Amino acid sequence: MSDRPNIFVLEHDFDRLSAMLEKQPHGNETAEALSLELDRATLVDVEKLPSGTVTMNSLVHFKNEGNDEEHTLRLVYPTRREAGEKCVSVLAPAGAALLGLRVGDRIDWPLAGKKPLSLKIIHVTHAN
Template sequence: MSERPAIYVLEQDFDRLSAMLEKQLHGTETAEALALELDRATLVDAEKLPSGTVTMNSLVHFKNESNDAEYTKRLVYSTPRDGSEECVSVLAPAGAALLGLRVGDRIDWPLAGKNQLRLKIIHVTHAN
Protein backbone atom coordinates (compact mmCIF):
# COMPACT_ATOMS: atom_id res chain seq x y z
CA MET A 1 0.00 0.00 0.00
CA SER A 2 1.24 3.50 -0.72
CA GLU A 3 2.16 5.88 2.07
CA ARG A 4 -0.91 7.41 3.66
CA PRO A 5 -1.33 11.19 3.48
CA ALA A 6 -1.43 13.23 6.67
CA ILE A 7 -4.91 13.63 8.08
CA TYR A 8 -6.48 16.40 10.15
CA VAL A 9 -9.45 15.77 12.43
CA LEU A 10 -11.47 18.32 14.35
CA GLU A 11 -11.18 17.82 18.10
CA GLN A 12 -14.97 17.56 18.52
CA ASP A 13 -15.15 14.95 15.72
CA PHE A 14 -12.32 12.99 17.37
CA ASP A 15 -14.10 12.98 20.73
CA ARG A 16 -17.40 11.79 19.29
CA LEU A 17 -15.78 9.17 17.04
CA SER A 18 -13.63 7.84 19.89
CA ALA A 19 -16.71 7.49 22.11
CA MET A 20 -18.59 5.78 19.28
CA LEU A 21 -15.75 3.30 18.69
CA GLU A 22 -15.51 2.51 22.42
CA LYS A 23 -19.19 1.48 22.41
CA GLN A 24 -18.67 -1.02 19.58
CA LEU A 25 -18.80 -4.37 21.32
CA HIS A 26 -17.35 -6.27 18.37
CA GLY A 27 -15.05 -4.08 16.33
CA THR A 28 -15.34 -4.55 12.61
CA GLU A 29 -12.30 -4.41 10.36
CA THR A 30 -13.35 -0.91 9.26
CA ALA A 31 -13.87 0.29 12.85
CA GLU A 32 -10.41 -0.99 13.78
CA ALA A 33 -8.88 0.75 10.73
CA LEU A 34 -10.71 3.97 11.67
CA ALA A 35 -9.30 3.75 15.20
CA LEU A 36 -5.78 3.47 13.73
CA GLU A 37 -6.44 6.49 11.53
CA LEU A 38 -7.61 8.49 14.54
CA ASP A 39 -4.42 7.50 16.38
CA ARG A 40 -2.27 9.05 13.64
CA ALA A 41 -4.46 12.12 13.05
CA THR A 42 -3.42 15.67 13.82
CA LEU A 43 -6.15 17.13 16.03
CA VAL A 44 -7.11 20.73 15.30
CA ASP A 45 -9.83 23.19 16.21
CA ALA A 46 -12.01 24.63 13.46
CA GLU A 47 -9.94 27.83 13.14
CA LYS A 48 -6.77 25.83 12.35
CA LEU A 49 -8.32 23.27 10.02
CA PRO A 50 -6.49 23.29 6.66
CA SER A 51 -8.80 24.34 3.84
CA GLY A 52 -10.40 21.57 1.83
CA THR A 53 -10.23 19.02 4.68
CA VAL A 54 -12.89 16.31 4.99
CA THR A 55 -14.63 16.55 8.36
CA MET A 56 -17.73 14.89 9.72
CA ASN A 57 -20.87 16.22 7.98
CA SER A 58 -18.90 17.71 5.10
CA LEU A 59 -20.03 17.10 1.52
CA VAL A 60 -17.22 15.34 -0.33
CA HIS A 61 -16.78 14.99 -4.07
CA PHE A 62 -14.33 12.17 -4.66
CA LYS A 63 -13.22 9.72 -7.30
CA ASN A 64 -12.77 6.00 -6.88
CA GLU A 65 -9.73 5.56 -9.10
CA SER A 66 -10.24 1.78 -9.04
CA ASN A 67 -13.23 2.12 -11.37
CA ASP A 68 -13.16 5.84 -12.40
CA ALA A 69 -16.54 6.48 -10.73
CA GLU A 70 -17.12 9.87 -9.07
CA TYR A 71 -19.36 10.42 -6.06
CA THR A 72 -20.60 13.30 -3.95
CA LYS A 73 -21.53 12.14 -0.46
CA ARG A 74 -21.97 13.63 2.99
CA LEU A 75 -19.71 11.98 5.60
CA VAL A 76 -21.96 11.03 8.52
CA TYR A 77 -21.79 9.07 11.76
CA SER A 78 -24.53 6.69 10.61
CA THR A 79 -26.48 6.59 7.38
CA PRO A 80 -29.93 8.25 7.62
CA ARG A 81 -32.73 5.73 7.25
CA ASP A 82 -34.93 7.96 5.14
CA GLY A 83 -32.39 8.01 2.29
CA SER A 84 -33.09 11.71 1.70
CA GLU A 85 -29.46 12.48 0.98
CA GLU A 86 -26.52 10.63 -0.48
CA CYS A 87 -24.44 9.84 2.61
CA VAL A 88 -21.57 7.58 3.54
CA SER A 89 -21.05 6.41 7.10
CA VAL A 90 -17.64 6.90 8.68
CA LEU A 91 -17.94 3.20 9.61
CA ALA A 92 -18.09 2.20 5.92
CA PRO A 93 -14.73 1.61 4.21
CA ALA A 94 -15.04 4.66 1.93
CA GLY A 95 -16.18 6.87 4.82
CA ALA A 96 -13.33 5.83 7.10
CA ALA A 97 -10.87 6.38 4.26
CA LEU A 98 -12.15 9.91 3.52
CA LEU A 99 -11.98 11.34 7.04
CA GLY A 100 -9.25 13.94 7.45
CA LEU A 101 -8.04 13.97 3.84
CA ARG A 102 -7.68 17.20 1.88
CA VAL A 103 -8.47 18.19 -1.69
CA GLY A 104 -5.96 16.50 -3.99
CA ASP A 105 -5.07 13.74 -1.49
CA ARG A 106 -5.19 10.11 -2.56
CA ILE A 107 -5.46 7.05 -0.35
CA ASP A 108 -5.45 3.29 -0.89
CA TRP A 109 -7.85 1.62 1.52
CA PRO A 110 -8.05 -2.17 1.93
CA LEU A 111 -11.33 -4.01 1.47
CA ALA A 112 -12.05 -7.38 3.07
CA GLY A 113 -11.69 -10.14 0.48
CA LYS A 114 -11.26 -7.69 -2.36
CA ASN A 115 -8.59 -5.45 -3.79
CA GLN A 116 -8.71 -1.95 -2.36
CA LEU A 117 -10.37 1.39 -2.76
CA ARG A 118 -8.21 4.03 -4.44
CA LEU A 119 -9.83 7.34 -3.55
CA LYS A 120 -8.94 10.89 -4.58
CA ILE A 121 -10.53 13.97 -3.00
CA ILE A 122 -11.79 16.44 -5.61
CA HIS A 123 -13.82 18.99 -3.60
CA VAL A 124 -15.06 19.49 -0.03
CA THR A 125 -17.94 21.66 1.17
CA HIS A 126 -18.42 22.10 4.92
CA ALA A 127 -21.81 22.08 6.59
CA ASN A 128 -22.97 25.37 8.08
Protein backbone atom coordinates in the same frame (compact mmCIF):
# COMPACT_ATOMS: atom_id res chain seq x y z
CA MET B 1 -0.26 2.19 5.99
CA SER B 2 2.88 4.33 6.17
CA ASP B 3 2.30 5.78 2.68
CA ARG B 4 -1.04 7.28 3.66
CA PRO B 5 -1.41 11.05 3.53
CA ASN B 6 -1.42 13.02 6.77
CA ILE B 7 -4.92 13.53 8.09
CA PHE B 8 -6.46 16.30 10.16
CA VAL B 9 -9.43 15.70 12.46
CA LEU B 10 -11.41 18.27 14.39
CA GLU B 11 -11.05 17.80 18.14
CA HIS B 12 -14.82 17.57 18.69
CA ASP B 13 -15.13 14.98 15.87
CA PHE B 14 -12.28 12.99 17.45
CA ASP B 15 -14.04 12.94 20.84
CA ARG B 16 -17.36 11.83 19.38
CA LEU B 17 -15.77 9.24 17.07
CA SER B 18 -13.65 7.80 19.89
CA ALA B 19 -16.75 7.38 22.07
CA MET B 20 -18.61 5.74 19.17
CA LEU B 21 -15.72 3.33 18.48
CA GLU B 22 -15.62 2.19 22.11
CA LYS B 23 -19.14 0.80 21.60
CA GLN B 24 -18.32 -1.13 18.42
CA PRO B 25 -18.10 -4.94 18.59
CA HIS B 26 -14.62 -6.46 18.53
CA GLY B 27 -13.75 -7.71 15.05
CA ASN B 28 -15.38 -4.85 13.12
CA GLU B 29 -12.54 -4.32 10.62
CA THR B 30 -13.65 -0.87 9.51
CA ALA B 31 -14.02 0.35 13.10
CA GLU B 32 -10.56 -0.99 13.94
CA ALA B 33 -9.04 0.67 10.86
CA LEU B 34 -10.79 3.95 11.71
CA SER B 35 -9.37 3.74 15.23
CA LEU B 36 -5.87 3.40 13.77
CA GLU B 37 -6.49 6.42 11.55
CA LEU B 38 -7.61 8.47 14.55
CA ASP B 39 -4.47 7.42 16.42
CA ARG B 40 -2.27 8.94 13.70
CA ALA B 41 -4.43 12.03 13.06
CA THR B 42 -3.37 15.58 13.81
CA LEU B 43 -6.09 17.06 16.02
CA VAL B 44 -7.04 20.67 15.31
CA ASP B 45 -9.76 23.14 16.19
CA VAL B 46 -11.91 24.68 13.47
CA GLU B 47 -9.71 27.78 13.12
CA LYS B 48 -6.62 25.68 12.33
CA LEU B 49 -8.28 23.16 10.00
CA PRO B 50 -6.49 23.17 6.62
CA SER B 51 -8.81 24.22 3.81
CA GLY B 52 -10.41 21.44 1.82
CA THR B 53 -10.25 18.91 4.69
CA VAL B 54 -12.92 16.22 5.01
CA THR B 55 -14.64 16.45 8.40
CA MET B 56 -17.76 14.84 9.74
CA ASN B 57 -20.84 16.18 7.93
CA SER B 58 -18.74 17.45 5.00
CA LEU B 59 -20.07 17.03 1.49
CA VAL B 60 -17.24 15.23 -0.33
CA HIS B 61 -16.76 14.93 -4.07
CA PHE B 62 -14.30 12.13 -4.76
CA LYS B 63 -13.20 9.71 -7.44
CA ASN B 64 -12.98 5.97 -7.00
CA GLU B 65 -9.84 5.38 -9.03
CA GLY B 66 -10.58 1.65 -9.18
CA ASN B 67 -13.54 2.17 -11.51
CA ASP B 68 -13.19 5.88 -12.46
CA GLU B 69 -16.58 6.72 -10.93
CA GLU B 70 -17.10 10.03 -9.18
CA HIS B 71 -19.37 10.42 -6.18
CA THR B 72 -20.62 13.25 -4.00
CA LEU B 73 -21.61 12.05 -0.53
CA ARG B 74 -22.01 13.55 2.93
CA LEU B 75 -19.77 11.90 5.57
CA VAL B 76 -22.07 11.10 8.50
CA TYR B 77 -22.24 9.25 11.79
CA PRO B 78 -23.94 5.84 11.45
CA THR B 79 -27.20 7.03 13.00
CA ARG B 80 -27.59 10.19 10.90
CA ARG B 81 -29.38 9.97 7.58
CA GLU B 82 -30.98 12.85 5.72
CA ALA B 83 -33.98 12.14 3.52
CA GLY B 84 -33.06 12.50 -0.12
CA GLU B 85 -29.37 13.12 0.56
CA LYS B 86 -26.67 10.65 -0.42
CA CYS B 87 -24.57 9.86 2.64
CA VAL B 88 -21.76 7.53 3.60
CA SER B 89 -21.27 6.37 7.16
CA VAL B 90 -17.89 6.88 8.77
CA LEU B 91 -18.14 3.17 9.64
CA ALA B 92 -18.33 2.19 5.95
CA PRO B 93 -14.93 1.54 4.31
CA ALA B 94 -15.23 4.56 1.99
CA GLY B 95 -16.37 6.80 4.85
CA ALA B 96 -13.53 5.77 7.14
CA ALA B 97 -11.05 6.27 4.30
CA LEU B 98 -12.28 9.82 3.54
CA LEU B 99 -12.08 11.26 7.06
CA GLY B 100 -9.29 13.82 7.44
CA LEU B 101 -8.12 13.82 3.83
CA ARG B 102 -7.73 17.06 1.88
CA VAL B 103 -8.46 18.06 -1.70
CA GLY B 104 -5.89 16.36 -3.93
CA ASP B 105 -5.11 13.58 -1.44
CA ARG B 106 -5.51 9.97 -2.47
CA ILE B 107 -5.62 6.84 -0.37
CA ASP B 108 -5.64 3.08 -0.90
CA TRP B 109 -7.94 1.65 1.77
CA PRO B 110 -7.66 -2.13 2.33
CA LEU B 111 -10.77 -4.26 2.01
CA ALA B 112 -10.81 -7.80 3.39
CA GLY B 113 -10.49 -10.31 0.56
CA LYS B 114 -10.74 -7.62 -2.14
CA LYS B 115 -8.43 -5.19 -3.87
CA PRO B 116 -7.99 -1.88 -2.00
CA LEU B 117 -10.44 0.95 -2.43
CA SER B 118 -8.52 3.77 -4.17
CA LEU B 119 -10.04 7.20 -3.55
CA LYS B 120 -8.99 10.72 -4.55
CA ILE B 121 -10.54 13.84 -3.03
CA ILE B 122 -11.76 16.37 -5.63
CA HIS B 123 -13.80 18.91 -3.62
CA VAL B 124 -15.03 19.39 -0.05
CA THR B 125 -17.92 21.56 1.18
CA HIS B 126 -18.39 21.99 4.92
CA ALA B 127 -21.78 21.98 6.59
CA ASN B 128 -22.93 25.31 7.98
